[in-house]
Amino acid sequence: MVEEKERQGLTISLCLPTLNEETTIGKEVVLFRSELMSRYPLLDEIAVIDSGSTDKTIEIAQSFGADTYLADDILPHLEKKKGKGENLWKSIYQLKGDIIVYVDADIKNIHPRFAYGLIGPLIYRPEVKYVKGFYDRPLTLSNVTRPSGGGRVTEILTRPLFSLFFPELTAIIQPLSGEYAVRRGVLEEIAFPIGYGVETSHLLDVYGKYGMEAFAQCDLDQRIHDNKSTRDLGKMSFGILQTFLTRGKEMGILDLHKDYETIFRQFQAVKSEYDVVEHHITEDERPPMNTIPEYRKKYNLDG
Amino acid sequence: MTPFENPVLDAVIQEIPGLISSTESIREILLANLAMLGEVPSPSFHEERRIRLLLDRFTELGLSKTSIDEVGNGVGVIDGQGGDKNIMLVAHADTIVPETVNHTFTITPEEVIGPGVADNSLGVAVLATLPYIFEKIGYKPNNNIILVAGTKSLGRGNLEGLRFFLSNGKMPVSYGICVEGVRLGRLSHKSIGMLRGDITCRIPEQYDWSRFGSSSAILTLNEVINKINDIRLPKRPKSSVVMGSIEGGTSYNTITTYARLKFEIRSESAELTREIADRIEEITTEVTSGHSETVELDIFARREPGGIAFSHPLVRSTRKIIKSLGVEPHLAPSTSELAAFIDKGIPAVTIGITEGNRMGEDKESITIEPVYKGLAQLIATIKAIDGGACELN
Structure with a gap:
């Protein structure tokens, strides 16, 4: 794979978006640097793009040799926004690779395959533009690992929505997985929701522009991570649904007669009292990177 | 040189x-x-x-x-x-x-x-x-x-x-x-000389629970442990019996029918290692003879x-x-x-x-x-x- 990558003159960047990942980031950087830079030079850079961690994430990543950036310091004149999608979008400007591989930083059983498995189809199949990872998602229960469950938002929200409106996209086994590799030419052309909806919007946009032929999927075996609470999944679903409605309207598939609300309400019980908790969640978006003047200049898009 | x-x-x-x-x-x-x-x-x-x-x-x-x-x-x-x-x-x-x-x-x-x-x-x-x-x-x-x-x-x-x-x-x-x-x-x-083994205690299924005496495998094993502890070991050559692990029982209120002790005898003297092992074997036989439980000694590892x-x-x-x-x-x-x-x-x-x-x-x-x-x-x-x-x- 390295030989073929070099023959094609490709450069490949690995982006690890972070927010307080001190327990897992060290192993991720160590494994990727050791296996895919020192032993097999498949990656040209490993970068952590951080949303403002208050723990030792940055310090640990630096100590093991990763390049680290604060998302706010990239294109600093733009209005500051917080979210994983913001980090991914800014990585397009900051990183140099022709291919960018995104891997979540909270994976406990990280393995080099999480990167090389996603890169392979892009190196060997020129028609492939976007490679998505999938896996069995075990929940981690105390210290016993059992191979079932997980992916709840996928099964109760994303998959039903895709089945209703984009049946071809149901072929994507883990549409919300945070592990994917994409060609720069594709990344710079699509808009990025800054929050939970970024993966959903990628799939819809790439599908809309290039069709299913652009996708490949890679079996990454297992992914062990801390499981989110049902309340957190509610917030996540709210954000994803916003992105879906926005895209559906833009693509002429949905006809919305009013703007949707951006306040998500949940209840919490204290003894016999029920309190309403309101979350203001707006899936703000960044425009395609190739519309940003600094990017056009840096990558010489105007000749 | x-x-x-x-x-x-x-x-x-x-x-x-x-x-x-x-x-x-x-x-x-x-x-x-x-x-x-x-x-x-x-x-x-x-x-x-x-x-x-x-x-x-x-x-x-x-x-x-x-x-x-x-x-x-x-x-x-x-x-x-x-x-x-x-x-x-x-x-x-x-x-x-x-x-x-x-x-x-x-x-x-x-x-x-x-x-x-x-x-x-x-x-x-x-x-x-x-x-x-x-x-x-x-x-x-x-x-x-x-x-x-x-x-x-x-x-x-x-x-x-x-x-x-x-x-x-x-x-x-x-x-x-x-x-x-x-x-x-x-x-x-x-x-150092070493002998490593298990002592297991089992209570028969038709045990007479009303019988006076030990009423669980744990108590019987405890008797074995006490007797092993009483073995007098010399200061030289250096010798010891390590009680590595015990297991047995399932809950607060269930009488234990099985218990196991994992132990290791260590000594600078091969002869003394064997003597201690002989004494432990006697202890298991002695405890078995006093009860209807089965106490078994299994020595499976040796080092000279x-x-x-x-x-x-x-x-x-x-x-x-x-x-x-x-x-x-x-x-x-x-x-x-x-x-x-x-x-x-x-x-x-x-x-x-x-x-x-x-x-x-x-x-x-x-x-x-x-x-x-x-x-x-x-x-x-x-x-x-x-x-x-x-x-x-």
Whole structure:
């Protein structure tokens, strides 16, 4: 794979978006640097793009040799926004690779395959533009690992929505997985929701522009991570649904007669009292990177 | 030249600061090997997957002879440049951690945390990394270096893998180095006599629960333990009975029908080891005769005391190497892999690589910083042997 990558003159960047990942980031950087830079030079850079961690994430990543950036310091004149999608979008400007591989930083059983498995189809199949990872998602229960469950938002929200409106996209086994590799030419052309909806919007946009032929999927075996609470999944679903409605309207598939609300309400019980908790969640978006003047200049898009 | 003059060893010791720097530069390679190997469960008798991964590493590094033998040992050979000796490094590939435990490791700049990381995933990771270090420092040993990850080493395994290799290997072993994750400074060159066994207590299904006397397997086992505790042990030769583990029972209110004690007899004297074992056998018979429970003694592992002398050039060289690191050698007898070398009359030592904490727990850890010294110590010891500094005159 390295030989073929070099023959094609490709450069490949690995982006690890972070927010307080001190327990897992060290192993991720160590494994990727050791296996895919020192032993097999498949990656040209490993970068952590951080949303403002208050723990030792940055310090640990630096100590093991990763390049680290604060998302706010990239294109600093733009209005500051917080979210994983913001980090991914800014990585397009900051990183140099022709291919960018995104891997979540909270994976406990990280393995080099999480990167090389996603890169392979892009190196060997020129028609492939976007490679998505999938896996069995075990929940981690105390210290016993059992191979079932997980992916709840996928099964109760994303998959039903895709089945209703984009049946071809149901072929994507883990549409919300945070592990994917994409060609720069594709990344710079699509808009990025800054929050939970970024993966959903990628799939819809790439599908809309290039069709299913652009996708490949890679079996990454297992992914062990801390499981989110049902309340957190509610917030996540709210954000994803916003992105879906926005895209559906833009693509002429949905006809919305009013703007949707951006306040998500949940209840919490204290003894016999029920309190309403309101979350203001707006899936703000960044425009395609190739519309940003600094990017056009840096990558010489105007000749 | 007096026995205390050793120009080969002196030259090796001069190289140690450079070796420490070299090993620092391969930190990520070692830690990646440690995480990848250590996260593959490898309880005794089920080490296949970890061994397979190790063999892949050996093959990737271009080792000419890599194989898995009949008992599952993982073997790789760094070919020598014409020397006729075979220097064997062994690390036990099995751990005490059951397969069901979550084996994921955490790496911080200071330490690596995870079940079995120190005992002995680090030892196996060192074997996986050593050929890479040799290449990096441009070291081509004169003699063959045999790297062996031994299987079925712990508990009932009773060093089966290593014993098989030493009895059946086609390359006669001239020297042995047992690599343990912890502790740096450890130097074992003698094995103490050891007998290891289980005492199990079972209550028959048709037990008369109204009968006066012991009403559970735990109480009967307790009686056995008390009697073992009463065995008078001499101050010299040093001897002890280690009560390693007890198990039995299921809940607060269920009478226990099965209980087990895991114990180990240790002694500098082979005769005394056998005498203590005889006394424990008498105790189990005596307790059985008083009740309708069955108390069984099963001794499944034995080590004879022995080893090479403190003044042996291998021990002397290793001691000087450890001292040159600014670490005080801690001499202690061993009951582990060393015993298999001793049984075959092969000069061997056990050394440790770094510091460790919370041994045997899910959050077992190793400290990263001392690892560089630990690796430098190991390479220097190999170089000393390879250069002839450890030959008996």
